[in-house]
Amino acid sequence: MPTKTATRQQKTAEKDAKSTANGSPKTASKNSAKLKEIVTDEVNKKEAKAEFQTRKKSQTSALKNTDPELLREMLYQMVLGRIFEQKCAEVYRIGKIGGFCHLYIGQEAVGVGSMMALKEGDYTITSYRDHVQAMVAGISPEEVLAELYGKAGGNVGGKGGSMHMFSKEKGFFGGHGIVGGQIGVATGMAYAQKYKGTDNVTLCFFGEAAVNQGIFHESLNMAQLWKIPCIYICENNQYGMGTSQKRAMSISNIASKAEAYGMANEFVDGMDVMAVREATLRAIERARKDGSPTLLEIRCYRYMGHSMSDPGKYRTTEEIKKYQERDPIVLFKESLKAAKVFGDKDFEEIETKAKEAVEKAVKFAEESPFPDESELMTDVLAE
Ligand SMILES: Cc1ncc(C[n+]2csc(CCOP(=O)(O)OP(=O)(O)O)c2C)c(N)n1
């Protein structure tokens, strides 16, 4: 049944949702004026700063009950993801990476906060925006970057590229290019976990645009009916390829869509890694107990374009800056400092370690050969 954790962020989201859902044309035009104001008005930056302080307070108290070594690893993974992808953007621009390349910059708290709540034997599956999740699952930065370079040392031998990281051994089942396609696969994976009598769970990530696909609704219905231990994580970064969610979805309160299937659901602030962790732990507990699935709507924001080829003309730099005021890595560091868990020296160490890992990955990708010609027809399925 629905969980009730009405944080301030959730209330804001509900207000947000109400402003676009169920709206008469009159309220809709009032809302679009308000939206314009939100995007352009300086006041909103102040609101973002105030929200940052509120989150900092709640995050600081949440830190006290968590193992510092785990917190260190969480921060490391977020910093590694950020630096790694900044490097991806850099090398993409000079032609080292070809094809699609979707970056996760700004969304790190979602993948790290949720995946680091998993245990051995749990599964993860995601969309094409998959580099950071792949690394959190344990695929090395070298393998991920070499895959982006299309090199033989890449995660899948240089044949998948950016969108298709995969490791059965690490419980990471891709990297999927079809919007929403992974939702059905995840439901099957979680069904298998239950069928085999394990208490393992599956985390399934997808964007908010995938929620408009039929597979989302079919999967949620079946998962709730059959008690399939799948945790559906909608990473609501508020945009599809170039369309605002507000222009494409009649009800923008995504968490509430689970109510149609009687499924537990929560709205979570995706800029707050501890809030993501705690909501995921609650969902995991339900799933391990009797297979009950959950829908988490994790509201976040991507700083970069949809992919590296996106000119980003559909939003303003003011809007991007507003979200950067609430940056998940800055917030986490400030909370860790306020809670006296770590200080500047620890942050420097973590950053140096991440930079070294990325440099090592670049060297590996550069030096790795392209796949041999004899590989041309292997691992290829054509029917
Ligand atoms: C079935 C299908 N339709 C359209 C596309 C083209 N497409 C690729 S990404 C994308 C937008 C998806 O946005 P969202 O689900 O919000 O994920 P995000 O990219 O924001 O992470 C679209 C329409 C596709 N890959 N698959």
Ligand SMILES: [Mg+2]
């Ligand atoms: Mg999106």
